[in-house]
Amino acid sequence: MAEDKPNWEDYPMAATIHRPGSATDQNTGDWKSMRPERDRSKCDKCGICWIFCPDAALYMTEEGYYEVDLYHCKGCGICAHECRKGAIRMVEEGE
Amino acid sequence: MGERVGLEVSLAVSEAVKLSRAEVIAAYPITPQTHIVEELSQMVADGELDAEYIMVESEHSAMSACCGASAVGARTFTATASQGLALMHEVLFIASGLRLPVVMAVANRALSAPLSIWGDQSDVMSERDSGWIQLFAETGQEALDLTIQAFKIAEDKRVLLPAEVNIDGFTLSHVVEPIEMPGQEEVDSFLPPYEPQVILDPDSPVTMGPVGFPELYTEIKKQQNEALLGSYEVILEIWDEFERKFGRRYRPIEHYKTEDAEILINMAGAMSGTARMAVDMMREKGKKVGLVRTRLWRPYPFDEIRSAVKGAKAVAVVDRALSFGGQGGPMCSELRSALYPLAEKPVVTSYIAGLGGRDITIENFQTIVDDTEDVLTGGPREEYKMIGVRSKIDRDPGRPFPTPAPPAAGVLCRGQSGLPRMWSRPGHAPGAEGRRPRHHRLQRHRLHGDNQQPLPRDGLAYPVDTRRLRERGCSRSGRRVRHQGLEEERTLPRQAHQRRRRGR
Amino acid sequence: MRRKGRYHDRRINVVAVAGDGGTADIGLQALSGALERYHDFTYVCYDNEAYMNTGIQRSSSTPYGASTTTSPSGRESIGQKTQKKNLPMIVAAHEIPYLATACPSFPLDLMGKARRAFETVGPTYLHILAPCPTGWRHASDLAIEMGRLAVETGAFPLYEVVDGKLELSIKMDRRKPVIDYLKPQGRFRHLKEEDIEEIQRRVDENYERLVRRSELDA
Numbered sequence: 025m026a027e028d029k030p031n032w033e034d035y036p037m038a039a040t041i042h043r044p045g046s047a048t049d050q051n052t053g054d055w056k057s058m059r060p061e062r063d064r065s066k067c068d069k070c071g072i073c074w075i076f077c078p079d080a081a082l083y084m085t086e087e088g089y090y091e092v093d094l095y096h097c098k099g100c101g102i103c104a105h106e107c108r109k110g111a112i113r114m115v116e117e118g119e
Numbered sequence: 120m121g122e123r124v125g126l127e128v129s130l131a132v133s134e135a136v137k138l139s140r141a142e143v144i145a146a147y148p149i150t151p152q153t154h155i156v157e158e159l160s161q162m163v164a165d166g167e168l169d170a171e172y173i174m175v176e177s178e179h180s181a182m183s184a185c186c187g188a189s190a191v192g193a194r195t196f197t198a199t200a201s202q203g204l205a206l207m208h209e210v211l212f213i214a215s216g217l218r219l220p221v222v223m224a225v226a227n228r229a230l231s232a233p234l235s236i237w238g239d240q241s242d243v244m245s246e247r248d249s250g251w252i253q254l255f256a257e258t259g260q261e262a263l264d265l266t267i268q269a270f271k272i273a274e275d276k277r278v279l280l281p282a283e284v285n286i287d288g289f290t291l292s293h294v295v296e297p298i299e300m301p302g303q304e305e306v307d308s309f310l311p312p313y314e315p316q317v318i319l320d321p322d323s324p325v326t327m328g329p330v331g332f333p334e335l336y337t338e339i340k341k342q343q344n345e346a347l348l349g350s351y352e353v354i355l356e357i358w359d360e361f362e363r364k365f366g367r368r369y370r371p372i373e374h375y376k377t378e379d380a381e382i383l384i385n386m387a388g389a390m391s392g393t394a395r396m397a398v399d400m401m402r403e404k405g406k407k408v409g410l411v412r413t414r415l416w417r418p419y420p421f422d423e424i425r426s427a428v429k430g431a432k433a434v435a436v437v438d439r440a441l442s443f444g445g446q447g448g449p450m451c452s453e454l455r456s457a458l459y460p461l462a463e464k465p466v467v468t469s470y471i472a473g474l475g476g477r478d479i480t481i482e483n484f485q486t487i488v489d490d491t492e493d494v495l496t497g498g499p500r501e502e503y504k505m506i507g508v509r510s511k512i513d514r515d516p517g518r519p520f521p522t523p524a525p526p527a528a529g530v531l532c533r534g535q536s537g538l539p540r541m542w543s544r545p546g547h548a549p550g551a552e553g554r555r556p557r558h559h560r561l562q563r564h565r566l567h568g569d570n571q572q573p574l575p576r577d578g579l580a581y582p583v584d585t586r587r588l589r590e591r592g593c594s595r596s597g598r599r600v601r602h603q604g605l606e607e608e609r610t611l612p613r614q615a616h617q618r619r620r621r622g623r
Numbered sequence: 624m625r626r627k628g629r630y631h632d633r634r635i636n637v638v639a640v641a642g643d644g645g646t647a648d649i650g651l652q653a654l655s656g657a658l659e660r661y662h663d664f665t666y667v668c669y670d671n672e673a674y675m676n677t678g679i680q681r682s683s684s685t686p687y688g689a690s691t692t693t694s695p696s697g698r699e700s701i702g703q704k705t706q707k708k709n710l711p712m713i714v715a716a717h718e719i720p721y722l723a724t725a726c727p728s729f730p731l732d733l734m735g736k737a738r739r740a741f742e743t744v745g746p747t748y749l750h751i752l753a754p755c756p757t758g759w760r761h762a763s764d765l766a767i768e769m770g771r772l773a774v775e776t777g778a779f780p781l782y783e784v785v786d787g788k789l790e791l792s793i794k795m796d797r798r799k800p801v802i803d804y805l806k807p808q809g810r811f812r813h814l815k816e817e818d819i820e821e822i823q824r825r826v827d828e829n830y831e832r833l834v835r836r837s838e839l840d841a
Contacts, residue, residue, distance in 0.1 A: 032339070037316065042325050044326075076727070175656060321635060
């Protein structure tokens, strides 16, 4: 909405962004059509899915498993394809 | 006060950069600025200037490197001319958009094609909209002073915009002039080290120049424009400080014998020196002429120029650049726009001279003033006139000043002579008082209907006996001939409206 | 700036990242100038073999026979008519301390090469193959697989050039046939047998040349 946008006087000079990593605020995952579902029983915590994710949308939990950050996962399916144990499968978004 | 030396102006600019303690110089050589960068590289090689000299492989890279260095907080400098300035065109907008105080010296040179290494101002006129602060120097002293001032203006926290100093290629860059060199301590006290607001720093990372979506682009451009407009006050302030410290006074517009002038010449650059001499000579003959020289080009000095030309009857703007297919002289079109809102304004005539390094002589200035006087006494006026162009047609091909606008329906009807007229109402056309329409121009338009008449081949409606004109001392364009209405010269009948006006 | 005490007094890793277009085409002049001037930085070329972000237009890094929007395959055209510009070798000709080719399908190799590039003082160059499902026209989950096949067929050989000496990163006695790499990609779908044979011939020639050089340099 126009009301909550800053005025020209309030923008930082030359639109310089002063907060590093601010791009992660952007929610890039909403247009995915598939999302990964993992079966922890099959996972051997090898980390291949984490390395290969093009969006860096996987994060490691305390136990060492890898969970998906759905705000940034685009549903490409690489993790499911590369998992050696078949612990990940892609399901339709909305299920 | 410093010592007075005779120095080539390019080298004076290098000295200014050295005195300003520039930290990064990224430049690519191009005639006629090469001496500036050669001298700077020698200074760095000899340890006289403690700077990083990056020998880039093109002007595009030169400006890009300056932007990068400035973003890290260095005081940066580059120099270029014509094709080089054109090559770095896209990066100029980046420098001003990122608000980086890069300083550049431009040795104004004509743009190719055909290839020209000689001076004119077309290169900088193509960069009017780039958002840079732009200054024109007339003398070597000015070139040195403006360069030092440019750093201070650009780096001022209220401004933070890149600045360029324009010196005429060859006519100024390669001449040796007496220059008073300020001392290093004096310059240091005037110009402290650059204190950047934001720099690229891994310890506090920033993103400079992100994507500007439509929602915010306009606001950022407003911000930038306000900075450029606001720099006007800062420039005046800095010039006052400069006067106090160094004793030399600078103003956006320089006046020369303008107090009671009826005709003013407006121009920028080194040729103003010749204009000054021409003004003196014409004053001796009793003509009330003066010179108004533009020093500050961007931000445009609206108030100063309006007050400078007040009281004059006419301003003849001499442009050293040509805007093809447009208004002709860029400086003139800006002046006309600046004067437009005024209720009382002088007549503005436009002249293009000195293109591609051609000399503008005192005679040229006299012709310009004569021509302007002509216009003032009711002579026909052109949009702009190119001075001294050799031409087969014995009158200047500058577009005629628009007299009446054709009616909206574009009625093209036939006059009694069988030739087309652009207006449908018989009698004289609106706005034509004191101006004689050029009927040969009207003949250029297509004829409708079956009363086709062949168009004259050379654009002239009638042959003009130039030999007779010269004997009479009339101008080559034959304008006086028409004034005096020499009937025997005309081969085609006058149009109805002309006969009516003459009372016949 | 560091010398003057106006900046951090430690080595800052300067990294420039550009795509294959910005490296091989419009930016080649600038890259060459920067390498020649021996700036201490790392240049990473993200090679997805076309101007992908603006809609899959060809670049000089697009391989022979690939169909892009500005080099489409058609009745009269095979797609890209010219060979992929050998950027790593162009960079190697500048005699810089370190350069490497890498692929995300071999992540540990890539990470090692990146670290080496950052740590080496002087200009360093990383050429990284980035499979693009949209542009290469294959299923998105096969991206890593494509990168793997590119390396295993020899279409994108992995190597490093350290101070002028070439070192192959993977020793492959037998490479997979290049058709395994070309077939799943829609951009090569129009290729005929003779075209594929031509591509295979060139891949073989190129790879063997690299092997010979690495043996010479060893």
